Amino acid sequence: MAAEDLQKPIESSARKLSIHVVTWNVASAAPPPDLNDLLQQNNQNLNLDIYIIGLQEMNCGIMSLLSDTAFEDPWSSFFMDVLSPLSFIKVSCVRMQGLLLLVFAKLQHLPFIQILSTKSTPTGLFGYWGNKGGVNICLKLYGYYVSIINCHLPPHLANNDQRLEHFDRILEMQNFEGQDIPNILDHDLILWFGDMNFRIEDFGLHFVRESIKSRRYSDLWEKDQLVITKRRDLLLREFQEGPLLFPPTYKFDRNSDNYDTSEKKRKPAWTDRILWRLKRQPQAGPHPSKLLDPHFCLSLRSYVSHMMYSISDHKPVTGTFDLELKSLMSAPLITLIPEGLWTMEDDMLISYSLTPDFLSSPWDWIGLYKVGLRHINDYVSYVWVRDNHVSYSDGLNQVYINTRDVPETEDQFLLCYYSNSLHSVVGISKAFQIRPHSFFGADSLGKSQPQF
Structure with a gap:
């Protein structure tokens, strides 16, 4: 792709x-x-x-x-x-x-x-x-x-x-x-x-x-x-x-x-x-x-x-x-923005905005994918948006995603926001690269893995 x-x-x-x-x-x-x-x-x-x-x-x-x-x-x-x-x-x-x-x-x-x-x-x-x-x-x-x-x-x-x-x-x-x-x-x-x-x-x-x-x-x-x-x-x-x-x-x-x-x-x-x-x-x-x-x-x-x-x-x-x-939809329900220069050294900050009529769920999650994914469960890492929410200002939400499972590669990546209530992807980021670096494991996420 x-x-x-x-x-x-x-x-x-x-x-x-x-x-x-x-x-x-x-x-x-x-x-x-x-x-x-x-x-x-x-x-x-x-x-x-x-x-x-x-x-x-x-x-x-x-x-x-x-x-x-x-x-x-x-x-x-x-x-x-x-x-x-x-x-x-x-x-x-x-x-x-x-x-x-x-x-x-x-x-x-x-x-x-x-x-x-x-x-x-x-x-x-x-x-x-x-x-x-x-x-x-x-x-x-x-x-x-x-x-x-x-x-x-x-x-x-x-x-x-x-x-x-x-x-x-x-x-x-x-x-x-x-x-x-x-x-x-x-x-x-x-x-x-x-x-x-x-x-x-x-x-x-x-x-x-x-x-x-x-x-x-x-x-x-x-x-x-x-x-x-x-x-x-x-x-x-x-x-x-x-x-x-x-x-x-x-x-x-x-x-x-x-x-x-x-x-x-x-x-x-x-x-x-x-x-x-x-x-x-x-x-x-x-x-x-x-x-x-x-x-x-x-x-x-x-x-x-x-x-x-x-x-x-x-x-x-x-x-x-x-x-x-x-089209009866003028724009995606979620706009995803990877913040700054991403490396495999630190947790990665994601900003996203919601349309006024979108209702988020405690089971919504954001997945990090290599470009070329086969289906929504092909993520290399993910984050539960409610559990890992860090800030909110001017309609912009922010969460961190851990880098434990991110492979060292020159491949491009993208982010997808999955809505549990709509059983669908409701937002996709532009493609980007993650600068290879050595990194250490992060704490385990609290919930079981998301399923499509």
């Missing part, structure tokens, strides 16, 4: 964010060595701001789950290793058995992203088992409510009604009772994706395969269950989708580009989908509502499958979006 990236102004009210959404049923496979195409890292025309990654059917055997509880799962670690050198930080994640949802954002956006809620909704075994269902991350992005849902719906051609029941159940469970969060249908944006398992009706296997071979995908659209269902389901109709201009993504023989050659010879289908819904805006006159908000507009740049990956019987699908919005 270049230091100049941290100096870019982020307070401009009008902005355009580029969001890359990934959905992939990985069928218990480990990450492949190269995911550049999936993450669009070879596309020089993209300047991405946010990655949203949803996986289904991760390895959820008992030993794997126990290991992933104690350590990062292999997929999360892989994505962090790849994205952190590009200035992306893991903002939030939620897992339910084989379902995993990850959100990464460029560092400069972190003070404008508040994680409001993470939820899991199991729908397998009458709602008691998480092999099917959905996981959700609800956040505020520059002041706008955004809900992100990764789902895995029931399989098989005959179970379309069951898929719709699960779709409705996942949506109904995204309530926020006792929290100052609007109903999910009043959120500015819902991104809903995953292995939805919708199939192609009526057409025989030979016709479907010949249509795919000759790239006549439009011949198959009219019998796609999701397309059919959207015509009669009023709520589902409000969700938009890009054109299916790529081959059906299921079912393939593993380690090949051949559709199912087993005895079952399953009919190919577009099981892996990315949908979105914008909040309807009130409008006077004969039409009661409209979809477009001039201050919050989402447009689809690309909707493609990535056929080069063969570790699973599904091919991954990605959607890249441009989100144009007028």
Whole structure:
């Protein structure tokens, strides 16, 4: 991460964010060595701001789950290793058995992203088992409510009604009772994706395969269950989708580009989908509502499958979006200022100011990080702001942070203020260097380590 990236102004009210959404049923496979195409890292025309990654059917055997509880799962670690050198930080994640949802954002956006809620909704075994269902991350992005849902719906051609029941159940469970969060249908944006398992009706296997071979995908659209269902389901109709201009993504023989050659010879289908819904805006006159908000507009740049990956019987699908919005936040809630020339010889003085509407918590903390952090727990040192408060004047607070764990290095550092009540980073300093020096250990901090 270049230091100049941290100096870019982020307070401009009008902005355009580029969001890359990934959905992939990985069928218990480990990450492949190269995911550049999936993450669009070879596309020089993209300047991405946010990655949203949803996986289904991760390895959820008992030993794997126990290991992933104690350590990062292999997929999360892989994505962090790849994205952190590009200035992306893991903002939030939620897992339910084989379902995993990850959100990464460029560092400069972190003070404008508040994680409001993470939820899991199991729908397998009458709602008691998480092999099917959905996981959700609800956040505020520059002041706008955004809900992100990764789902895995029931399989098989005959179970379309069951898929719709699960779709409705996942949506109904995204309530926020006792929290100052609007109903999910009043959120500015819902991104809903995953292995939805919708199939192609009526057409025989030979016709479907010949249509795919000759790239006549439009011949198959009219019998796609999701397309059919959207015509009669009023709520589902409000969700938009890009054109299916790529081959059906299921079912393939593993380690090949051949559709199912087993005895079952399953009919190919577009099981892996990315949908979105914008909040309807009130409008006077004969039409009661409209979809477009001039201050919050989402447009689809690309909707493609990535056929080069063969570790699973599904091919991954990605959607890249441009989100144009007028920011409802004029500045970060916290402004952090490292004071003076920092060395590893003395405790370091940090000054910070709060906006009038920010309520601090006894569990708020400031972390010291090397530039290139993977997630918020990557601090090299930290300080509890209430316990270590030393002065206050003219709206400026000051705390000292100990230098015991600061490595002797020429790397650059930065400070992040973490709000426990908002579950989010609310302030980031500019990058700076710490002059190497020999130093001695400091007293231990009184509280347990902060957790994200």
